[in-house]
Amino acid sequence: MVTTIQASWAAVEPHSGELARLFYGLLFERAPQTRNLFPVNMQVQRSRLLRAVVHVVQMVDRPDELAPFLSQLGRDHRKFDVIAEHYDALGSALLGAVAHFSGDAWTPAVARAWTDAYAVVSHHMRAAAAAERGPASWLGQVISHRRLGWDLAIITVQTTEPIPYSAGQYLSVETPQRPRLWRYLSPATPPRDDGTLEFHVRAVEGGWVSRAIVAHTNPGDTWRIGPPLGSLSLHPTTDRELLLIAGGTGVAPIKALLTQLVEQGGQRRTQLFLGGRTPDDLYALPELRTLSYTQPWLDIIPVLEHDHGNTGAQHGTLADAVTRYGAWVGHDVIVSGSPAMIRATVTQMLVAGTQLDQIHYDPFTMD
Ligand SMILES: Cc1cc2nc3c(=O)[nH]c(=O)nc-3n(C[C@H](O)[C@H](O)[C@H](O)COP(=O)(O)OP(=O)(O)OC[C@H]3O[C@@H](n4cnc5c(N)ncnc54)[C@H](O)[C@@H]3O)c2cc1C
Ligand code: HEM
Known part of the structure; x- marks a missing residue:
């Protein structure tokens, strides 16, 4: 099912601008009330929703990872007052737009693959939204x-x-x-x-x-x-050493985790590689360094991509810096930053011998 969807999306992707226009046109025709959910100027969004839905639909072969994410997303979508009929309208707009640009390639088998995948995705989102009793925002x-x-x-x-x-x-x-x-x-x-x-x-x-x-x-x-999303957390049942890797404002959730460790009376040995392109990117360093002076289990290693003189930082990308120390056997690794930084770091760590199940990051970021 996923390979069929991927192949058919690859064929229409060159027309994604026009496809997005048709998609929103069909959606607003079928469910006019949904127009008010979107910004007045649709150009601004450049079809974020369409890209997100297509991205997710292509992952239905990974239900164990996808299901928790879709449940969070469904709870999150309650803030839009999305109702069940909107999901049906969105599904038919999506299929209608992809079918239009697929031409003869839109065979019954391709149509079935898209229909079934969208049904799985929307089912998870709707079920989680219906079961949630907390505030929508x-x-x-x-x-x-x-x-x-x-x-x-x-x-x-x-x-x-x-x-x-x-x-x-x-x-x-x-x-x-x-x-x-x-x-x-x-x-x-x-x-x-x-x-x-x-x-x-x-x-x-x-x-x-x-x-x-x-x-x-x-x-x-x-x-x-909106309600919380994402799966980064400390696993309280283990006392394995921690390797935290943060680029740019990716330090924000890492600081939240470190604060939690301190409040829990932190004992887990923790090394934080904090990276950026320029010294200004390491804006959180002074505060975190001060924290490390009172927490003997915590070490902070600043990393700058280029040499900026006597900053005391290591040079290179975060991926370069962490893999200089080998495979980090026995560590729990948490990576936070831009999608490009996460991709580069995880890839280089796998090459260096770190096991995939040691590494934690939010895999469903869409930017
Ligand atoms: C899980 C998650 C957590 C996030 N947490 C934070 C956070 O704590 N602090 C924070 O500042 N941002 C965070 N972001 C990014 C944030 O959500 C926005 O995507 C970002 O602020 C850009 O939004 P915008 O409307 O200004 O840019 P847009 O108008 O959406 O995009 C404008 C241009 O900028 C490019 N662009 C978009 N994002 C980035 C980026 N991150 N780096 C470089 N170029 C980019 C786009 O490709 C586009 O060309 C997070 C994103 C995700 C997915
Ligand atoms: C199964 C289906 C759906 C999936 C997988 C999905 C996914 C997403 C995601 C991931 C985003 C955030 C995009 C980003 O900022 O990166 C988003 C935004 C949004 N979604 Fe959905 N969504 C679905 C269905 C719906 C439905 C049925 C509606 C209502 C008509 C809806 C309305 C919106 C709106 C208004 C936004 C914010 C505006 C925008 O980013 O364009 N979504 N959706």
Whole structure:
């Protein structure tokens, strides 16, 4: 089923711009109420939803990994007030658009493969959404916005009741500056009784939401925050040594995990490789270093891609730096950063002999 879907998607992908237009056209024709869920200017999104659905549909052969993710995503989609009929409309829009661009290649076998895969995906999402009794989203107020440079800000938001996430997970947020453009951010704090959450936001080049958050967030702004997603966590049943690898703002969930370790009276020997391109990217280093002075089980190793003089950092990519030490036998490895950094690091570690089941990262990131 998956190979059939992959082959048919590869054939229509060169037309993905037009395909996306047809997809949304069909969706809004079949379920007009869903138009209001999306931003006024659809160009901005460049078909994130379509890409996400196609990405997920191509993974139905990995149900053990996919099912927990789809359950989280289904619970998350309750914030859109998505109802069962919307899933049917989206499924028929997806199949209609792919069929149109497939032409004669849209055989009964291809149609069946897409239909069955979409049915599996939407079933998981709908079932999890229907079973969930908690809030569909939370409102939070920005209580501080600290700018660390032109492209980076640390923002603290407080919700009226704590969101039930665990350290290492991520949340989708919507800000008043960019209504209906939801983006994922990873809290840098474990859940707090007072409902405060710290986020680290990097403005990316040409980024609609991240630039607005960094430049225009104000204390008092109200953010809407969706339910938790993601599978990064510390496995409390093991005391194996930990290797943490964080690039850029990927340090946020790692800081949340470290804080949790400290609060649990941390004893697990832990090494954190903290990497970036420039010294500014290592913005979290001073705070984490100070933490390591009081926690003898924790070592922080800064890594910079290029030589920036006497910074005390190792040189190279994070992948280069960690694999210099071999295969990290007996360690639990957690990798957090951009999809490209995660891909490069995991690949190089596997070549160096680290076992795949030692390495933990969020595999379903779509950016
Ligand atoms: C699981 C997860 C957790 C995340 N946690 C955080 C976090 O804690 N802090 C944070 O700042 N961001 C985080 N992100 C990234 C964030 O969700 C947004 O994707 C990012 O802020 C870009 O959004 P945008 O609207 O500004 O860019 P868009 O308008 O969506 O994209 C604009 C351009 O930037 C490119 N682009 C998108 N993302 C990146 C990137 N990360 N690096 C370089 N170029 C990019 C796009 O390809 C596009 O060309 C996380 C993403 C995921 C999937
Ligand atoms: C089975 C099906 C579905 C899957 C796998 C899915 C997946 C996703 C994912 C992963 C995102 C986040 C994209 C990103 O920011 O990277 C997203 C966003 C979104 N989804 Fe879904 N979704 C599904 C069904 C639906 C349905 C039925 C609706 C309602 C019509 C819907 C409405 C939205 C909206 C409004 C967004 C945010 C806007 C956007 O990113 O374009 N989704 N979806």
